[in-house]
Amino acid sequence: MPKVKSEKKFRNHKETSSSTAGAQQGIRFNKDFGQHILKNPLIVTSMIEKAALQPTDTVLEIGPGTGNMTIKLLEKVKKVVACEVDPRMVAELQKRVQGTHLQNKLEIRVGDVLKNDLPFFDVCVANMPYQISSPFVFKLLMHRPFFKCAILMFQREFALRLTAKPGEKLYCRLSLNTQLLARVDHIMKVGKNNFRPPPKVESSVVRIEPKNPPPPINYQEWDGLTRIAFNRKNKTLGAEFKSTNVLNLLEKNFKIHCSLNNKPIPDSFDMKTKIEEILSKNNFAEKRARTMDIDDFLQLLHDFNSEGIHFS
Template sequence: MPKVVSRKFNQKTERPSKEKKDEKAAASASAASAASRAFGPLFNKDLGQHILKNPLVAQGIVDKAYLRPTDTVLEIGPGTGNLTVKILEKCKKVVAVEMDPRLAAELQKRVHGTPDQKKLEIMIGDFMKAKLPYFDVCISNTPYQISSVLVFKLLEHRPVFRSSVLMFQREFALRLVAKPGDSLYCRLSVNVQLFAKVEHIMKVGKNNFRPPPQVESSVVRMEPRNPPPPVDFKEWDGLMRILFVRKNKTLSANFKTDSVMEMLETNYKTYCATHDMMMEDPLDMKAKVQGVLTKVGMAEERAAKMDQDDYLKLLAAFNEEGIHFC
C-alpha cells in the first residue's frame, strides 16, 4: 500500500510565486487608489479631464478676465473648483457647466457652508447640448476635443457677451490668433477673427495640470465684435472652404477644380430660378468665376496672405454676380 506523506508548506519560503505576485499587485492597486482619493476624485480620460492645480496660473486667468462685481460668469468644465473659487471672489454669480456628476459633487462640497454657496449655480450635463443662460464673461479650462465647436457655440450665443478667457491646446490657440502669412493661418483663424478679436495672453506648461496632458497649453482672450458683422456665416464659410483647401495656391487655381465648378453652377442655377433671373445660354461658369477674380484683382492672390477685408470684398463681388457658396 502506498505511503502517504503529509507536508506543511512554509508560508515564507514555499508559497507559490503566482500567489505572491497577485498579492503584491493587489497591494499596489490599493495604495494607488488611496493616493488617488487623497488627491481628489478619479478623472475620466474620455472627457479630457485635466485639472489645473497651480493657483498662480488660476489667479492669472481670473485676473485677465477683468471681472466686475456685477458680472455673471459662465465657467465650462469647473472640475474640482480651483478656478471657480477664485472667480466667485470677483463676481456676482457663477454658472458652472460640468458634465461629470462626481466632479460637480466635489465642487458643491467645496463651497458648501461658505458665503459663495449662494453665488454658485451648477449645471450638470453636456455643454454642447445645454441651453446657455445669460452671462457677461466665459472662463474655461476647455476639454481639448471640443475646442472648435465650443468656440463657435460661444460666438453664436445671443445676447453677445463681453469677453471670454479660454484654455486650449497650444497649437489650437496659436491658430486662433494667427495672422496672414503665418504658417498656422487657416480657415479657423479667418472664421473666428471675423466675429471676434482674439489675443494670446498666457502659456501654460503641462506640469500645471493633474494629470498632465500630453501637450502644452495656452490661454486666449476672445472679445466678440458687437454688433456682429452683417455676414451670412454659411456663405462666408463656404468661400473659405474653397480658398483654404490649398491656401498657398492662387485663387484662380483653386476655383478651377471640377468639384468647385459643379457646386457653384448648381448654386447659381438655383439662385437664378428662385430670383426670376435670366441665365446665360450657354452658361460658362468657369469664365464667369474667373471674370469676378479678375475684376477684383485677386486671380493671382493666395488665401494664406489675404486678410478679412480681402475676403469680404471677394464675397461681395461673387454675390453681386449671383454666385453663392451655400
C-alpha cells in the same frame, strides 16, 4: 496567463498648497473628458485678473473640475454658472460650497455644454476640455446677448491658430473665422506641469472679445466661400475654383438663384469662364488663402454675390 497590471493611483501631494480637492480624495481623472485639473493657484489667479471681473457679473465656467477656479470666481462675482459633464466632479464641487456663503451664488449645470443652450453670462472663464475647443469657440461667438470677454485655456497650438495672421504657418480657416467675429489675444503660456495629471501638450490662455456689432454679412455665404478657399490653402484661388466639384456646386446655386429671381440664363453662359472673370476683377486668381486677410475675403464674397454666384 499574462500578468494583469494593477490600476495606477494618483499620488496625494498633501504637503502642496496647490493640491486639488479631488486629488486629495483619490478621484481618478477621466481623460475621455479631457480632465487635466489646473493645480497652480498663481495661474488661476492670473486668469481671473485678466477677466477684469465686476461684483455684478455672472460668470460662465466650463469644466470646473474640483472647483479650484470656481471658488475664487465665486468670491468676486454675483453668480457662477458652472457646466460639468462628470457627476463625480459635480459632487466634489457641491461639497466644497455646501454650508458656505458661496453656496447660493453657484449654479451647476450637468451635461455636455455643446448639446445645450448657453445661459446668460457677462464673462466666460475656463480651463477648456481640449477636445471641444473648436466647436465651443464658435458656439460662444454665436451666443446672444453679447458677453464682455472670455478668458480660455487651450492647447498651445490651437491658441496659436486662433491668433495667427495671414502668411503665418498656422494661419487657417479657424484663424480667419474667429478674427472675423472677435478680437483674439494670446495672453499667457502654461506649462504641462501646472496640471494634474500633466497633459501631453503645452497650453496657452487667450482672451476673446466679441465684435459688437458683428460684421453685416451672410455667414452661410462666408462659410461656403472660405471652405472652398482653404480646402488647399497653398493653392491659388484660380486653381481651387477650377475643380469639378466647386464648378458643379456654384452652377447649381446659380441656377437656383436665377430661378428664384426670374432671371433668364443665357445659352452661352459658362460657369468656369464666369468664375475666371470674377477672380481676375480684383487680381484674386493668383492669390492664396493662406495670405489673404478678412478684407480680402469680404471683397471676394462681394464680387461673387454681386454676379449672382452664391455659396449656400
